[in-house]
Amino acid sequence: MTAATAEDRLAVGLIGAGRMGAFHAESLARRIPGARLAAIADPAPGAAGRLADRLGGPKPLTDIGALLAAPEVEAVVIATPARTHTDLVVAAAEAGKAVYCEKPMARTLAEADRAIDAARRAGVPLQIGFNRRYDRGFRAGHDLIASGGIGTPQLMRSLTRDPKLADPARVPPWTIFRETLIHDFDALRWLNPKAAPVEVFAMADALVRPDFKEEGLLDTAVVTIRFDNGAMATAEANFQAVYGYDVRAEVFGSAGMITLGEIRRTHMTAYGPEGAAAACVTYDQDLFHDAYVAELADFTDCVRTGRTPATTGTDARAALTMALAAIRSVTAGRAVRIDEVA
């Protein structure tokens, strides 16, 4: 690694100063040697300013267009609400910026194609925030599978359980598939690297907050996916795990099995009259702290070196396809082939 002066660090503009944006802002400002946080844009009055103040340096903006128009900004990180992602990816690409976008990149295949095409036409890198691929344990699992270490995958499982459903009224329809399970869909594709999904069957319901079911809330779901190498996978999600933030996976193959995931917050176990006890992880930025940093560091490196990102728009489209098939499966009450929605 050679010296990175302020001049040769990648100048990144952050769009969206919310919870995840704030984390990425700190990473860009401090944790990633090759990057610097040049500007922050958030339409909410004061949001960008407060974050910029804290980080001492980046230019705060309320006008996203101004950020995209800034010539010194070489790349953008999009951490806004999901519904805005596609348009921002397109606008950023058209402005010639390298693009990192939080999942989901798109809500429809048309949107996905628009985003992918925009990046392709502009010749800019496009990376999507499937952070599990940057988690050290998940990465070790992937590498073992990719090297043939467990033979051919036959049974798979991936799950996401969020710790708390804060405001059910603000959960857009199908969020559990498009924003939550999209992680599991990507993880399953990545952990079965030589295969493609062919069929999906999904169940979903409002079990945490049945009182919001009529408003369209689905807070619990199980999806089974068939892959073209025969593997059968299960993805499950729930929006309220009282014990914490729970992300795990398991891949069983013809020559072995791996389990992935860490629920414990630290290595301390306490023993008392009630038995043995350990604290659980309750926050994604705790569990995936290093992965969140690593994905932006890798993005920075991809932009600099021209290397293709590990999680592209095409990956986002493939995971979206699985989500759409799952949604149609719930609506239709039957298994749905991927090629019905693709």
Add this chain to the structure above:
Amino acid sequence: MTAATAEDRLAVGLIGAGRMGAFHAESLARRIPGARLAAIADPAPGAAGRLADRLGGPKPLTDIGALLAAPEVEAVVIATPARTHTDLVVAAAEAGKAVYCEKPMARTLAEADRAIDAARRAGVPLQIGFNRRYDRGFRAGHDLIASGGIGTPQLMRSLTRDPKLADPARVPPWTIFRETLIHDFDALRWLNPKAAPVEVFAMADALVRPDFKEEGLLDTAVVTIRFDNGAMATAEANFQAVYGYDVRAEVFGSAGMITLGEIRRTHMTAYGPEGAAAACVTYDQDLFHDAYVAELADFTDCVRTGRTPATTGTDARAALTMALAAIRSVTAGRAVRIDEVA
């Protein structure tokens, strides 16, 4: 407990001197204070004799009818091949014997009803070998759930992975549902004690031995089950886990989660240049040794006291219904409601 002399111990006749029969024979002869092994019947020449010799006492027979006709035999344990179970349950009940039958009790609902009716008419206890209910850890999990300790179940999982598919040519069709996953179906019902299954979706294939798929082999399956309290369950099975015999379950509820299952053979962990290593369980009679004894001990006690067994013919019928729905789901390629097959 008062003294159990030979006279007041329950005189049990064993039908079937195979692998599982031999285990039960030892339990009855030695491990269960309230029982004694009075006779062993197996049509295979010499089978009952060899086992009886080893246990020093029970009368060996090749004629099952002779065992059922023996007046001193108060109860029978049926450990023959699955296809013979129903007829033997009926015959034993009609002979007035209390009946313990290995799973599956029946292959069709008509068979199930025949067995249940026979026991009812004869007024004899009928217990089925769902041994997980007698495993200490599974039992602790059930009890916690039943007491409300994790709230209402929302997501469930149960799995069975056998260590070795020895002879794919000798696996009857649908075995994975009727003989393997039947355990998981029962476990899921038992771990969601206030609910009933309503719908099933199943996938199955010959992934271990695709060369036997044309003969009807299914060695890998995933089944999702919807319960009437909203819970979504997954049951999965595979006939060849190279690492061992793997039986686990997980129940996630509105107020907590439990995980069940032990893959490690002992408490020893060995650390070397390759990392940390632990041996796995490879044999069901190892993992479930105590549960296999406990279920027969409980049967013995039920017969003596008139208490209803914990796993009745009705439980077997309910699990069978789930298996039949799963089979139809595979055949029809769609979700199947339990009331379609019940």
Add this chain to the structure above:
Amino acid sequence: MTAATAEDRLAVGLIGAGRMGAFHAESLARRIPGARLAAIADPAPGAAGRLADRLGGPKPLTDIGALLAAPEVEAVVIATPARTHTDLVVAAAEAGKAVYCEKPMARTLAEADRAIDAARRAGVPLQIGFNRRYDRGFRAGHDLIASGGIGTPQLMRSLTRDPKLADPARVPPWTIFRETLIHDFDALRWLNPKAAPVEVFAMADALVRPDFKEEGLLDTAVVTIRFDNGAMATAEANFQAVYGYDVRAEVFGSAGMITLGEIRRTHMTAYGPEGAAAACVTYDQDLFHDAYVAELADFTDCVRTGRTPATTGTDARAALTMALAAIRSVTAGRAVRIDEVA
């Protein structure tokens, strides 16, 4: 294995109908095919009778001499208070009985020699109850070490923590060394099979019940032991672990390490708002159930076949030597060489 009729089962007489005696009685009566419980002797009025009643068969006696004189009794199991062990071993051996004796076999080296000599002169087997050697995980650890799997032991640890100090007034002096740590001393010798202890340094105190320190109570102790292959071992004990019954060991060698011990009662883990929780083992007859049975089964087999028991009087003497060195170390406040006490 051939048939064991009542005649050719080993006729064992139990001496001592207390907590441990009751367990062994059940094992002899029911769990060990090759043995039968012929008689029970306990001087406490009614004790032998109640136990014999429960097991339906053995002859209850209050006179230990009568049991030793009974010609049909081939072997005895001694499960009386520690102070009586040596005399009973000698008397039993002189009566020509094979002898299984709970630890400790002796409280002094003179006693140990008396016991060993008596057995040698009588030509009877003498086995001591070092049950850890019969625990499956400990056994696996020993076997790995003995096969060279971790190279030469360099650092060792063994610990015993009892769950509850019920009555400090009834704990004889030096119990923690002679009755508790004696297990750890034996375990350390066994887990370092090619070496002998050479020096001991011990600390001990009444930390659980300091109010009984003046009466001589020692309820907490740490002993370090140097072996002649360089290995340095720690043995520690405490009489009141609020979380349960805790027995573990660790051996670190030139080519690897093993850890031994299981604190969890079952394989269930429960997750709730407080984190992850598991129940602990609280009772020795729970943790070592199978080991307690296995040691008597092996004794039975040794008597029948003439094979030398795995834990002999010589082993008991060697462990006692370590205990005596530890006691002298506490008294003298210095390290004590084994050859000072041997």
Add this chain to the structure above:
Amino acid sequence: MTAATAEDRLAVGLIGAGRMGAFHAESLARRIPGARLAAIADPAPGAAGRLADRLGGPKPLTDIGALLAAPEVEAVVIATPARTHTDLVVAAAEAGKAVYCEKPMARTLAEADRAIDAARRAGVPLQIGFNRRYDRGFRAGHDLIASGGIGTPQLMRSLTRDPKLADPARVPPWTIFRETLIHDFDALRWLNPKAAPVEVFAMADALVRPDFKEEGLLDTAVVTIRFDNGAMATAEANFQAVYGYDVRAEVFGSAGMITLGEIRRTHMTAYGPEGAAAACVTYDQDLFHDAYVAELADFTDCVRTGRTPATTGTDARAALTMALAAIRSVTAGRAVRIDEVA
């Protein structure tokens, strides 16, 4: 947190550009918002320059005096060989710099006093690198103990096993006590916060490389420590653990127990025909990555706010006293009271 511009970030000079120095350099340059790496000094030609180049900014020096004389340097981090620590602490303090020094701060009590006095006279903060106090799990353990969560400590254990003894010829005498176990001595004091050590007994040998024993190598040691609240602690160390870098602790108290330490490198477990396997941590900068950053971040904050560091020169002196008592114990072959060496 308010904005930290280059001007108000703490200007830190690093002394020593070796393995640990390089890590701290990266932390100061990139990972700690409140600090900046102003200069690097290392007498080895090119060492400071190469590191400075990589980090793009700090001034490289071969003259440590020049660094100490630089007025813009507000604080120094000392990461040179142990024998130079005291003189550098004194020189830095006298130059008015806040001082962070890697353990050990001193090799004798006279040295320790010199260092402490220099810092006191100069009125500068002095922090020593006992990184375990900044590890999240160790911290959780400490906090539970400090809050009374396990009652009064009675039995304690702390261990350090390094993965590889690269060059036994270059290990200064008594390194295992002064540089390795010093961590455990500090950890034990910190985990028994209301008590002080009173007596030490130590064993040590060259078991990894007996061929270097004559040169004074000691690569394996066990130390038992008595505290004035009765607690008995064991500290053990070894220079070559083939399976990795192993740092653990255990504290058993009157009301509970905690275990601390993580040997696994990631959360992946792989299951195959040989059983279950997990990779181990093999590198201190992997296991303690976050703790190493946290201690410097805390140092930065202490300098800025005037808060006293968590690990002061007084702590280093106390741990040194334990090391000196252990050394004398080895030399004298007896237990040594702390007040003999203090």
